[in-house]
Structures are given as C-alpha cells and as structure tokens.
Amino acid sequence: xxxxxxxxxxxxxxxxxxxxxxxxxxxxxxxxxxxxxxxxxxxxxxxxxxxxxxxxxxxxxxxxxxxxxxxxxxxxxxxxxxxxxxxxxxxxxxxxxxxxxxxxxxxxxxxxxxxxxxxxxxxxxxxxxxxxxxxxxxxxxxxxxxxxxxxxxxxxxxxxxxxxxxxxxxxxxxxxxxxxxxxxxxxxxxxxxxxxxxxxxxxxxxxxxxxxxxxxxxxxxxxxxxxxxxxxxxxxxxxxxxxxxxxxxxxxxxxxxxxxxxxxxxxxxxxxxxxxxxx
Ligand code: C2E
Ligand code: CA
Ligand code: CA
Ligand code: CA
Numbered sequence: 455x456x457x458x459x460x461x462x463x464x465x466x467x468x469x470x471x472x473x474x475x476x477x478x479x480x481x482x483x484x485x486x487x488x489x490x491x492x493x494x495x496x497x498x499x500x501x502x503x504x505x506x507x508x509x510x511x512x513x514x515x516x517x518x519x520x521x522x523x524x525x526x527x528x529x530x531x532x533x534x535x536x537x538x539x540x541x542x543x544x545x546x547x548x549x550x551x552x553x554x555x556x557x558x559x560x561x562x563x564x565x566x567x568x569x570x571x572x573x574x575x576x577x578x579x580x581x582x583x584x585x586x587x588x589x590x591x592x593x594x595x596x597x598x599x600x601x602x603x604x605x606x607x608x609x610x611x612x613x614x615x616x617x618x619x620x621x622x623x624x625x626x627x628x629x630x631x632x633x634x635x636x637x638x639x640x641x642x643x644x645x646x647x648x649x650x651x652x653x654x655x656x657x658x659x660x661x662x663x664x665x666x667x668x669x670x671x672x673x674x675x676x677x678x679x680x681x682x683x684x685x686x687x688x689x690x691x692x693x694x695x696x697x698x699x700x701x702x703x704x705x706x707x708x709x710x711x712x713x714x715x716x717x718x719x720x721x722x723x724x725x726x727x728x729x730x731x732x733x
Contacts, residue, residue, distance in 0.1 A: 477533065480525075480529075480530065480533060481533060481537060483519055484517075484530055484533060484534060484537075484539055485539065487517060487519065487543075488542060488543060488546060490520060492517055492518055492519050492520060493515060493516065493517055493518075493543070493546060493547075493550075494516050494518065494719070495513045495514065495515060495516065495547060495550045495551060495554065495720070496513075496514045496515075496516050496717035496718055496719060496720075496723075497511040497512070497513060497514070497554075497568075497717060497718055497719075497720060497723040498511060498512045498514060498710060498715065498716065498717035498718070499511060499710070499714055499715045499718075499723065499726060499727075500512060500567075500569070500688060500708050500709070500710045501708065501709050501710065501714045502707075502708055503698070503701060503702045503705070503706050503707060503708065503709055504702075504706055507564075507730060508564070508566060508726065508727055508730075509566055509567065509708060510566050510567040510568065510569060510601070510708070511566060511567075511568055511569065511723060512569040512570075512571075512603070512710065512717070513547055513550070513551040513554075513568060513569065513570045513571070514527070514571075514717045515527055515531075515543070515547050515571075516717075517530060531573070534573075535573050535574065535575050538575055540573050540575050540576060541575055541576055541579050544571075544572065544573060544575075544576040545585060545589075547570055547571075548570050548586075548589060549589060549592075549593065551568050551570050551600075552568070552589060552590075552593035552595045552600065553593060554568070554720055555568045555595055555599065555600075556593060556594065556595060558724060558727065561724070563724060563727050563728060564727060564730075565599065566599070566727065567598075567599045567600070567601050567629065568595075568599060568600055568601065569601040569602070569603050569631065570600070570601070570602060570603065571603045571633065572602050572603060572604050572608070573608065574607075574608045574611050577604060577608060577616060577619055578611075578612060578615060578616070578619070582619065583619065583622045583623070583626070586623065586626060586628070587626060590626060590627075597626055597627035597628050598627055598628075598629060599629075600628055600629065601628070601629040601630070601631055601651075601652070602623060602628055602629070602630055602631070603631045603632075603633040603654065604616075604620070604630065604631070604632065604633060605632070605633045605634045605637075605638060606632055606633075606634065606635060606637065606638025606639070606640045607634075607637075607638045607639075609632070609638075609640065609644075609648060610638055610639060610640050610644070613640075613644055617647055617648065617649070620648065620649050620650070621649045624649045629651045629652070630648075630649065630650045630651050630652070631650065631651065631652040631653070631654050631688070632648065632650055632652070632653050632654060633654050634654065634656040634690075635653040635654055635655055635656055635676065636655060636656050636658075636659055636672065636676065637656045637658065645683070646683065650685065651685065651686060652685055652686040652687065652688060652708075653676060653680050653685055653686075653687050653688070654687075654688045654689075654690050655673060655676055655687060655688070655689045655690060656690060656691075657690040657691025657711070658691075659672050659673055659676075660673070660689050660690060660691045660692055660697055660701075660711070661691060661693075663696070663697045663700045663701070664696055664697065664699075664700035670700065670704075673689070673700075673701070673704060673705065674704050674705075677704055677705040677707075686707055686708065687705055687707040687708065688707065688708040688709065688710060689701045689705060689707075689708070689709045689710070689711075690709075690710050690711065691710075691711045691712075692709045692710065692711030692712075692713045692714065693711050693712045693713050694713055695713065697711075697713065698713055698714075
C-alpha cells in the first residue's frame with residue numbers, strides 16, 4: 455500500500471509539473487502574441503428576429519501563434535485574466551473592433567452595433583474608464599453603437615465597485631449587456647440596480663429549445679422580466695430553425711448563433727452585411 459501511495463504521488467507530481475510547464479510555455483507565448491501580431495478578431499452576426507436583418511456583431515478574439523495551430527479562447531482567456539495580460543489584449547480588441555466598425559461605415563455598409571467582451575480584470579482596472587474615453591475620442595466611434603458585454607460573474611465579484619464603473623460607462627454613452635445571463639448568481643435585487651441595456655440569455659437555456667419545457671419556461675420568463683425592466687434581450691447559441699422560431703414567438707428581439715452564422719473574419723462578415731438578411 456505504501457508503494458502504491460508513493461507511485462501515485464510520483465504520478466501526481468509528474469502530472470502537476472507537466473501542467474505547470476505547459477502553462478508557463480503558454481504564458482510566455484501569450485506575452486509575445488500582441489507584439490507579434492498573432493491576434494485577429496472574428497465577428498459573429500447578431501440578427502434582429504422581426505426583420506431577419508443583421509443588426510450587430512460580437513467581436514470574438516482569435517489567436518494564431520506564428521507557425522502553430524490556432525488556440526481557442528477557452529484555452530487562453532483564463533490565463534490572460536490571471537496574469538493581467540487581458541488588460542492590454544482587451545484594449546487591443548476594443549481598438550480593433552472600433553476601427554473595423556469605422557471602416558465598414560466608411561465603405562457605406564449598413565450601420566450596426568459592435569459588441570466587445572470585457573473581463574473582470576479589464577472592468578476593474580483603475581484606468582479603464584479613462585482609456586475607454588480616450589478610445590472613443592481617438593476612433594471617433596458613436597458610443598451608442600459600441601456595446602460592452604460583461605458577465606454576471608464579473609459584476610458579482612465586486613458588485614458595488616462594478617455597478618459604479620458601469621454607471622460611468624453609461625455616462626460615456628456606451629451600451630451595456632449582461633453576458634451569459636442566468637448562469638451567474640446575481641439576485642433580482644442586484645439586477646434592478648445594474649445600469650444595463652440588454653440581457654444575453656446563455657446558450658445553455660437555448661440548446662434544448664423548443665422541446666425542453668423547463669428551458670422554454672425559463673426563456674419565456676427572462677423575456678418577460680426583461681420587458682418589465684425595460685431591457686432588450688439577445689438569445690445566444692441559436693443553432694436550429696426550431697429554436698429561432700421559438701424565440702421569434704416568445705421573445706422576438708435579437709438572436710445569435712451558428713444557425714445564422716459562425717463568427718467570421720472581417721471580410722466575410724462585411725460581405726454578409728452587404729448582402730443583408732441571413733435567414
Ligand atoms: P461568449 O462571450 O459567451 O461568446 C460566445 C461563444 O459562443 C463564442 O465562443 C462563440 O463562437 C460561441 N458560439 C456562437 N454561436 C454558437 C452556437 O450556435 N453554438 C455554440 N455551441 N457556440 C456558439 P468563442 O469565440 O470560442 O469564445 C469563448 C469565450 O471566450 C467567449 O464567450 C468569451 O467569454 C471569451 N472571449 C472571446 N473573445 C474575447 C475577448 O475579446 N475578450 C474577452 N475578455 N473574452 C473573450
Ligand atoms: Ca459575449
Ligand atoms: Ca455569452
Ligand atoms: Ca460564455
């Protein structure tokens with residue numbers, strides 16, 4: 455039994471060491487990624503359900519390390535957050551998305567809103583508001599067409615602080631969305647204090663629509679709650695015509711998902727936007 459214990463411990467430490475090595479390697483690659491120009495932004499259409507037209511885009515970060523396979527956000531956003539690298543990376547995404555939006559506008563494409571994700575470290579960074587302000591001046595983008603997506607979890611880490619920062623973002627004229635709504639732990643008493651414009655219903659509630667009665671009830675309830683609070687709604691992760699139809703009937707606001715389009719490189723997104731409707 456002693457032998458087994460030691461072996462098991464050895465396996466455990468080897469495994470730990472390998473994980474730590476991998477992490478350090480990833481971290482040093484991530485540190486160089488910005489200056490090497492390895493990031494790009496993809497854009498996923500958001501569709502206005504009543505008209506079927508593209509009304510917005512969510513900017514989603516993509517990392518293609520030189521000479522290596524692409525690394526998905528799930529593999530590096532967490533590490534970027536822990537190390538604080540998400541602050542400069544997030545600034546870069548924000549600037550890239552605003553510049554892209556300006557370029558589409560200059561090319562005479564339909565005016566849409568651009569949504570950018572904002573992590574806890576970014577939101578709570580002491581200079582965040584100042585940098586947002588500078589970015590708006592510099593890129594000359596209409597702040598009302600820039601939407602910042604923040605998860606419930608992000609807000610609830612430091613609710614009072616976060617609410618104050620969100621309020622200052624509203625003063626800048628920005629639009630605010632609560633991402634992954636329903637997966638965090640914010641109580642309704644907090645929700646009514648969030649100075650937000652929109653709830654994004656998490657894809658876990660959309661996945662089994664329209665057959666799952668619980669999910670159907672939850673989506674209807676969120677839509678009705680949003681209506682009562684004067685908030686708009688976006689349903690995420692719409693993959694089927696049946697899901698889109700359910701949402702059209704019970705929420706009829708905005709939707710996003712593979713059924714309409716995957717996140718696309720900027721040029722492909724522009725082509726789709728020029729063409730108009732997606733479904
Ligand atoms: P998120 O903000 O909830 O973004 C939605 C994710 O769902 C994206 O994954 C998108 O590609 C995926 N998705 C869209 N439609 C569908 C669908 O119909 N079915 C399914 N199964 N998935 C769909 P992605 O691009 O891998 O991003 C994952 C997460 O990484 C994002 O979740 C967000 O939390 C984070 N992230 C991505 N870009 C950024 C960024 O620029 N900054 C920060 N802070 N986080 C980012
Ligand atoms: Ca998002
Ligand atoms: Ca989401
Ligand atoms: Ca998510």
